[in-house]
Amino acid sequence: MTRLHAVTDLDSVLADPARHDALVVVAHDLPAVAHPLISRAFATASAVDAQAAHAISLVPSADAPGGRVILAPTGPVLRDHDDVRRYTEAAQAGVRRARDAGARAPLVVLAPPPADDRHRNAARVAALAAIGGLWEPLEAREALGASAEPVASIGFSVLDGAFGEADAAWVEAVDAGMRLARDLAGTDPERMAPPKFAQYCVDAFRETSVNVSVNSDQDALRRDYPLLSAVARASLEVERHRPCVVRLEYAPQGTVERTLLFAGKGLTYDTGGADLKTDGHMAGMSRDKGGAAAVAGFVLAVARLGLTGVKVIAELGVVRNSIGPDSFVADEIIRSHAGVRVRIGNTDAEGRLVLADLLSHLREDALQATAPRLFSVATLTGHANRAVGPYNIALDNGPARTAGVAESLSKQGDQWGDPFEVSRLRREDYDFVAPRSRADDLLSCNNLPSSATPRGHQFPMAFLAIASGLDRHGTDASQPLAFTHIDIGGSGVEGGDWQHGRPSARPVVAMLAALT
Incomplete structure (x- = not known):
């Protein structure tokens, strides 16, 4: 280093x-x-x-x-x-x-x-x-x-x-976080298979005050993270590919003034599952863990900087979306951790399933937290790249929009060379994922690529809000919870080259500037 x-x-x-x-x-x-x-x-x-x-x-x-x-x-x-x-x-x-x-x-x-x-x-x-x-x-x-x-x-x-030296110390601390993010995001799918991803996090935080726990109990995951476990189902035959949830907790010295809660998508490899990626589109899918990588890097930078006033809780869903006899398939109905019956529309829309269960657990944490704000960070859609190119995208729910979270990310991102585009969640996005029958409560996706779907990066946030139970905490609720979804599908690797581009470690710097 x-x-x-x-x-x-x-x-x-x-x-x-x-x-x-x-x-x-x-x-x-x-x-x-x-x-x-x-x-x-x-x-x-x-x-x-x-x-x-x-x-x-x-x-x-x-x-x-x-x-x-x-x-x-x-x-x-x-x-x-x-x-x-x-x-x-x-x-x-x-x-x-x-x-x-x-x-x-x-x-x-x-x-x-x-x-x-x-x-x-x-x-x-x-x-x-x-x-x-x-x-x-x-x-x-x-x-x-x-x-x-x-x-x-x-x-x-x-x-x-x-x-001066204070500037150099800040740069080294932030670079340590970005370096961790690049390592986790950019490393090949065997070297950074789920158990090794988890161990890399354990090692990275060993000399910090961050508490790291790894849940790899498959029975517990099936019970508490049912959507995530469905994505991982075909990977269970191979021990080194079995999923886990990595939880990171940073508690500052002194009084907690606000709490940041992050869900990170950590797809160590995405074959597309039963809706298999074809025509060369599978190459580069080891980088589909960029959201979880960025969240881990953010937490490490916070810890290295010793930031006060802010508590951080993060859950990383570390999963391989494999193809095999036990693959989950479109048309299945799976009940989420929040109790929502989800009909699978396309197994290649797996990241939102992983995030939904993580967010549901973090929602429970947020209800007991001081001044909570929730985030999901993911290389979620090809539509993000199609819509805004090499920029991060931020979408707020009602309470987050009132607090100006996405706008703050955009403003600070400009100041720090980690720019955001602000997108909006609309009623059409909720309509898109509405159930088509009484058999289910929610549709995960259509059966087209997101890049070929109008509002392809927006409607997944509506899914996340409903599947995680966060739709019950809008501005009209007795306990509103601010939730911002960050899609780095276009910004997670330099030049948009998922197979060979350098991992960008974005949006670590913008999140540090805007949120802490």
């Missing part, structure tokens, strides 16, 4: 050639950077490359650490459509270029960003991108050892001095 330290006296560090072996400069206006070493490096580059102010370049420099300067321009940052992600992209590209050039301890220098509200967090965003951009998959680290991630440390400095 790469370490990060703040550099507050840049010139003295530059004078010590043993401290670092490359200088990475991140700037929105390279010609205007006044530092003499950087100015000379830019002059050298621009003399031979007309694109030096706009494209990443490596410049030999006898005065620089390791004899090299990497210029990493952000490009324009003040147009209407620009945001702080320009700093994310430039910092990642610069540090990766330094690594590929042989650097093992680069120094990243950020030119002060414009005095614009969009870039108020640019220093922490860039530092988080620099260290996180060096993550390599767990399989690579286990096979190759230290050579998989050769950069041992990064120094980080802002030319105006606005980055």
Whole structure:
């Protein structure tokens, strides 16, 4: 794991050639950077490359650490459509270029960003991108050892001095959470099969105050998580694929002012079940555990930061949707933990079944909690990607909308380079999942892909509200409960490439900023 330290006296560090072996400069206006070493490096580059102010370049420099300067321009940052992600992209590209050039301890220098509200967090965003951009998959680290991630440390400095040790400590804590999320989401379906996923969580939280419990008793799961157990039914023949529920509880020092309760979808592999994914669409489905991974990463970051005032309870449904003689099938009617009779419409709409039982248990916790807010986080629908591309989606129920939860996620997501689109739950979504006969109370799904279904990312929240019993806690109830559903079907992996894209660890940062 790469370490990060703040550099507050840049010139003295530059004078010590043993401290670092490359200088990475991140700037929105390279010609205007006044530092003499950087100015000379830019002059050298621009003399031979007309694109030096706009494209990443490596410049030999006898005065620089390791004899090299990497210029990493952000490009324009003040147009209407620009945001702080320009700093994310430039910092990642610069540090990766330094690594590929042989650097093992680069120094990243950020030119002060414009005095614009969009870039108020640019220093922490860039530092988080620099260290996180060096993550390599767990399989690579286990096979190759230290050579998989050769950069041992990064120094980080802002030319105006606005980055100190407290900033570096925050970045390292948040990166630890994002790293856990990437490991859980991105690792292959055997290395991160349900029992191993659970053990990885146990190990990750061992040195924290978070209480971790793992429920892998199949009789208890069938009784208390009947929808989840139906999804897992065909996996029971293989011991290493059997499901579990991982529960994480963080209690702060001092008074609890609010309680955050999370359900995370942890499909370690999704074959589609009896409604089998065909035509190559199964590849990448080991990443269908991205919601549970993000929730685990969020909890770890909260614990590493030692946040006060906020209690966090999370349940992760860790399941493999296998195909086999005992697969659950469409047309079955299964009673949820909340007592709702669910008719299965499509076995490839399995994530909402897992989440519904988790939410029902968390609903019971919430009724006894201080200022509770409930969330589900999932790579739930292809429609999310079709509708908004690489953005997180947040949908509120009535009490959450009154509290402005989704709007807060959107606002803070913009500030931290982890953007959200706000969607709305409508009456048509409830109509879509309404029962067609008295034999059942609720329909899980239609039999088309979500991406081919109008309101394909919205109506699943209506299902979640009813199947979990949360529909009984709307604004008209005696005990309203705020519930926000977060779909990361389009944002869980970079570039939308579920098979080969890097896990994004989203929306860990936005949730930290908006909810804590």
